[in-house]
Amino acid sequence: MQNINFNFPAPVVDSSVEALRLEVRGFLADERRKGTFQPGPDCWCAGIDTEFTRKLGQKGWIGVTWPKEYGGRELTALHRYVITEELLVAGAPVHAHWIADRQSGPLILQSGTQAMKEGILPRIAAGTCYFALGLSEPGAGSDLAAVKTRAVPTEGGWRITGTKLWSSGAQVCEYMTVLARTSKVDEKHRHAGLTQFLVRLDAPGVTVRGIRDMSGVEHFNETNFDNVFVPEDAVLGAVGDGWKQITGELAMERSGPERFLSTFVALERAFSRMAAARENTHQQAVLGRLAARIRALRSMSLGVATLLQNGESPDVEAAIVKDIGTRFEQEIIEKLREFWPIMMAQGQGDELQHLLSESLLRQPSFTLRGGTNEILKGIIARGLGLR
Ligand SMILES: Cc1cc2nc3c(=O)[nH]c(=O)nc-3n(C[C@H](O)[C@H](O)[C@H](O)COP(=O)(O)OP(=O)(O)OC[C@H]3O[C@@H](n4cnc5c(N)ncnc54)[C@H](O)[C@@H]3O)c2cc1C
Numbered sequence: 425m426q427n428i429n430f431n432f433p434a435p436v437v438d439s440s441v442e443a444l445r446l447e448v449r450g451f452l453a454d455e456r457r458k459g460t461f462q463p464g465p466d467c468w469c470a471g472i473d474t475e476f477t478r479k480l481g482q483k484g485w486i487g488v489t490w491p492k493e494y495g496g497r498e499l500t501a502l503h504r505y506v507i508t509e510e511l512l513v514a515g516a517p518v519h520a521h522w523i524a525d526r527q528s529g530p531l532i533l534q535s536g537t538q539a540m541k542e543g544i545l546p547r548i549a550a551g552t553c554y555f556a557l558g559l560s561e562p563g564a565g566s567d568l569a570a571v572k573t574r575a576v577p578t579e580g581g582w583r584i585t586g587t588k589l590w591s592s593g594a595q596v597c598e599y600m601t602v603l604a605r606t607s608k609v610d611e612k613h614r615h616a617g618l619t620q621f622l623v624r625l626d627a628p629g630v631t632v633r634g635i636r637d638m639s640g641v642e643h644f645n646e647t648n649f650d651n652v653f654v655p656e657d658a659v660l661g662a663v664g665d666g667w668k669q670i671t672g673e674l675a676m677e678r679s680g681p682e683r684f685l686s687t688f689v690a691l692e693r694a695f696s697r698m699a700a701a702r703e704n705t706h707q708q709a710v711l712g713r714l715a716a717r718i719r720a721l722r723s724m725s726l727g728v729a730t731l732l733q734n735g736e737s738p739d740v741e742a743a744i745v746k747d748i749g750t751r752f753e754q755e756i757i758e759k760l761r762e763f764w765p766i767m768m769a770q771g772q773g774d775e776l777q778h779l780l781s782e783s784l785l786r787q788p789s790f791t792l793r794g795g796t797n798e799i800l801k802g803i804i805a806r807g808l809g810l811r
Contacts, residue, residue, distance in 0.1 A: 433728025481551025
């Protein structure tokens with residue numbers, strides 16, 4: 425067996441990071457007092473409120489690590505971390521800008537044209553331009569190399585035809601980054617011949633259709649591309665580089681606090697309830713263990729943010745955080761159900777029971793989206809030299 429090789433360094437947190445945390449926390453408390461939003465579980469995926477996102481843009485809390493010339497503030501990955509953590513802990517409706525802030529903006533910074541950087545990044549940072557991810561398809565999820573969406577060269581650009589599935593939030597997005605096949609499948613090199621395109625979702629030939637999930641919400645979509653024309657400069661990076669780009673985005677996509685805090689709002693309410701009751705020692709022990717595990721996961725997630733800040737690509741560390749973190753955020757609900765039975769009928773139960781029932785309906789997705797846990801274990805095993 426090769427050397428076990430992963431690393432979660434402790435972050436160096438300066439006073440400006442903590443000052444930013446307090447500022448975000450104060451803003452969120454004010455917004456709650458004003459009744460701007462109701463805290464909800466899975467808010468980074470389920471909570472779309474473009475007005476709220478615009479407010480965050482006005483505060484300068486989107487795209488904070490990007491260059492100032494493109495609307496950013498040139499802050500560190502740790503500054504971004506504390507903003508996202510505070511938003512998740514508050515259960516704020518942040519889905520509209522989440523994907524663009526987390527990965528589409530950085531992708532444009534790395535592989536986009538100058539016109540994309542100047543025209544799109546400042547609008548993402550202002551909270552007015554949103555992105556969807558066009559990776560999965562019917563028949564291509566874990567095995568992304570099986571994508572069938574094709575882009576064929578035409579005069580002045582490309583014609584895209586195919587169907588993307590489960591594209592979160594596409595109904596409010598201006599753009600989708602679409603992974604398409606640009607040359608025939610070579611069975612020996614299945615990951616070759618894939619290219620990412622920037623596609624406007626209002627282009628002729630694009631249809632976005634909502635898919636209702638079991639919580640009753642149309643959060644993700646099926647998006648059809650019927651011979652959609654995109655200009656030459658819609659290619660992100662170089663033709664054929666799609667696979668390399670996607671794998672490069674994975675550490676950003678998989679390691680953030682959204683991978684263990686999706687049900688934190690329910691846990692936090694449970695703690696308040698327990699503190700008020702001050703009696704049940706079994707309950708205290710169970711909640712205490714959950715709190716200890718959050719602390720450990722948080723240290724690991726901060727370790728990945730530190731590695732990203734240092735310019736590294738911590739794919740294995742990110743897969744470990746997502747595997748443990750997503751199972752943990754599901755387990756929170758199972759543990760809390762021991763003490764607070766879930767009321768599924770609308771309008772029944774108190775706030776905690778409402779949060780628990782919402783979480784229960786959303787939790788199956790935690791270990792699927794962004795790469796299933798079986799796939800993550802394969803990545804971790806490879807990183808450890810076990811396969
Ligand atoms: C809430 C939500 C939001 C999403 N948002 C987006 C989005 O915005 N954009 C987007 O492109 N996609 C999105 N997805 C899709 C997501 O990335 C896929 O669901 C995921 O990659 C799994 O693909 P699949 O659903 O096709 O399942 P499959 O790949 O068919 O997997 C089915 C089962 O087989 C297992 N399996 C598959 N291959 C292997 C293997 N080699 N070894 C062991 N087990 C295996 C899987 O672990 C899983 O349990 C979203 C999904 C959800 C649930």
